[in-house]
Amino acid sequence: MNLLKSLFANKVSRTIFLGIAGYLVLYFVYARIVRGNNASPLITKPGSVIFKPADAVFGRASMDASEGAPLLGSNLEGAGDGLSQNPQSVEAFKVEQRMMSPNIDVSGLVDFENKADMFSKIGGRLEKIFVKEGEEVSQGQKVFQVESLQMELELMKQQATLEASRSQARLAREKWEKAKMNVYGLVQEREKSQAIFEKAKEELEKARATFLAIEEVYKVGGLSKEEFEMAKLGLTTKETAYGVAKRDMEIRSIGLTDEDIAQNGFMVPRSKEEKLNLLKEINTKIEKAEYEAAEGVCRSHEAQVNSTKTMLKEAVIYSPMKGVVAKKYKTEGELLTGPGGNQAVLTIINIDKVYAVFNITETESTILKKGMRVDFSADVFPGSKFSGKIVLVSPLVDQKAHTVEVKALVENVGRKLKPGMFIRANIVLGEPVPTIILPAVAVLANEGDKSSVFVVKDGRSYSVEVKAGKKYGEDIEILQGLKQNDIVLLEKLSQLRDGMLVVPAFNR
Template sequence: MRGALSILTRVAASLLGALRAAFARLSPRTQRLSLAFLTLLALYSVLYVAYRIVPVVWVGRLAPALRVVFAPAEFVAGRVGLSSDQMRIEQGDAVTVAAIEVRTQTIEPSISASGRIEALEQANIVSKNSGRIERMYVDEGEPVRRGQPLFQLERLPLELQLARERAAVQSAEAQHRLARERYENARRGVEIRWNEIEQRRVEAQQLKAQLDRARIRFEGQQVLYREGGLSADAYNAARAELISREAAYLNAVTDLNIANVGFRDEDITGRGLSVPANARARFQLLVDLNTRVEKAEMEAAASGVSQARADMQSTARLLEEATVRAPMDGVIAERNRTAGEEVLGGASTQAGDPVLILVNIDQVYAVMDIPETDAIHLEPGMSVHCDVDVFGDETFAAELRLIKPVIEERSHTVQVKAIISNPDHRLKPGMFLRGRIITGPERQAVLVPEDAILPQEEGKAFAFLIRDGTVFRVEVETGDRYEDMIEIKSGLNAGDIIAIEKFALLRDGLAVLPELQPSQASN
């Protein structure tokens, strides 16, 4: 590596000499542009040299980005360096390579992901009533208890409406009492009429009996009159009595038939009903049929009472709900209205901004999106370690509580939620976090930088093992990844030395001079 850097320096010096000669022949404007370019090129070269000198493990997570930035310099240095190393190989000299010692580290199988803090519960507080806010009892950031008043709408319009509806209830109840009295009077009137019919029936029967006796007497007197045993006056008197009895009977029958209208069997069958065989049942049915109008009026009045009471109860409920109370313990997260503003009740309010937003953050959720390939290893109850940037190195313990049963199609991730105890409310909804879900117990494993392993087809991989100054390509079995490290299940052991650069030059049996780099700290 040092030889390559030396050659690169000499090449740069030669280029600078040639450029200096050409520089004098340029116009002032072109000279200024060229000077700026050369300054940037020099700064870029210095930064590249520093990048190559600093151990790889010091770069850490910036390594992928730096590789892209210094790719052109790597290409030039690689071409020169490879030529230099190739010359050494042809001369039989050992090639210098950066290397690390393989070590066993304690690992805790886990899945890492970034996410955010969310409230355990959130309630959008709206009003069921429309009206003007009369008083606001709370402000943002205030803790509240379940049932505590939050704000109150104007009560006067509802109080006036409630007074009107109370009066309407009293009026409806009076109408119902009158209708019930009419119905009861109608039933009594039907019973009286029934008794009158029975009385007329008895009178008609009595007149029929009197008519029959008068007819018998007249027939006997008629015989006597024909035989001369009865005077004409007596005969005419008997005949007049018979006619009178017949007229009285016919009048009684007519009155009975008139009074009996509505109490006949045909009146029952005409309404599609069967005539009861029991006399008492027949009487009750006739009473019901002859009071149906009064009964309907009473039932309508009763419905009016029920409707009036329902209206009054609804208004009383609205009056009670004019004071909006907290549905749970929590903290006021947002206040979107103030006293004097109008609010729309019901669905209209819910579709817009709520008056208040109440959150419960005694416990909070750590919400993370996990790749579907990792999500299959998760189970509720697993421990989660959460790091929140604003709290530095402090770690918050959590428990995996919810795993969504569906996959996000675009990102192929599964959303999970871990619950964190937050009694002092330090964690706020919206904070960024990094979470690590523990998927198994701690164990010892061989870890090496992922860049030190070269993948092959069919899922195989290999590394360059250095023993006694000679390099050997060995096949390895890889396991889980831990940030920029990868687990080696087989093929390497603790204490082995492996190369971490110049893979294009290395081959079995090549002599090398390993330059050991500091080992990366365990995760």
């Protein structure tokens, strides 16, 4: 008693004694919690470190209650070994590396490769639909027809108008050709009048010379006045004839001279034939314009006829490809309004090949390339596997989701895959590499993104921090922290602590 009094009298000794007593009380509480087999790792992990000295003295606090071991066993045999007593049998897994290809798992949808919405280019009543939904069609097969009676009547009117305009064009051409022939006649008349003019000029000059001689003789009295007046009258007649010939030549030369050719912007040719051709062109401009106008009207009517004929061909619609009628939107007898917002009559799709379409992150998209293999499954076909090759990695990134669309072309054997089906895809990114795969139950999630497992070393369990990767069903990839032949424990993880004796049981 005196010793205890002296200990409590000393402040330092009292503090040490109370600390030891409090530590032991906490240890007993901790041991009772652990013995209940439902303690959280947040308690057992720090507790195994804090109360390790007490465990060494009083025995294993975490011994499985089912084994009947006392918490603070009064039998202290082997107490110095602490954790070395009564090893537990725990299911274990021996780490082995598997050859696995790096890949991406993603979900998506099946989409068609080719699709054609069949419209009518003309308005009218839908007269006949030749196919049914779900029916296979071949390229060039007739699928529906629009009533065309009104257009056929219109075509008849247009053809009659075309014939009338063609007649007008032929008439205008004949007038033009006749005008050109008239020009040739005018040229001939001009040359004739020019010859008459030249002759009249020559005769006038002779008459003047004769009159001058007669006048001289008359002046000296060699001729009578009557003879002189007769000579003067003859000169006057020649002058009149000359004037008439000159005016006639001038009239007939209008539009036929070299000056006329130059005024119309042409070089005066040396050849008589070329000059004649130019004169024909210059002097038949009106007739030529009339002919060209008639030809323009004729071409306009011809275009209308051809347009109507083309539209009549569009009254019967043919399939542009081989495929299946996916949907029919109209029924026979409905009125179609033609192009410009009119709903399709039916839709044809080709599903001999389909696209597996899915979205991946923009980071993963930098790895993908055309030609990579895509393996996938469809929920509606459990156990069936499909594969295709990437044909498109979209150059655009969805700004909201930050994803990139990827398409893989798939041979749709038996047409099992249908557009809209949900699929789960696996994209192989490269050659197989050694990979550590564990049962996911072995991995404990710690704070943050850290994980840990219990491994066996020298018959004891130890917690090891690992870096987990992708999940594969009930398994998980381990990127760091383990190596080949490590032994990982799979059960009783909440009861395990560093240094605990265990016996690995390999049941897998």
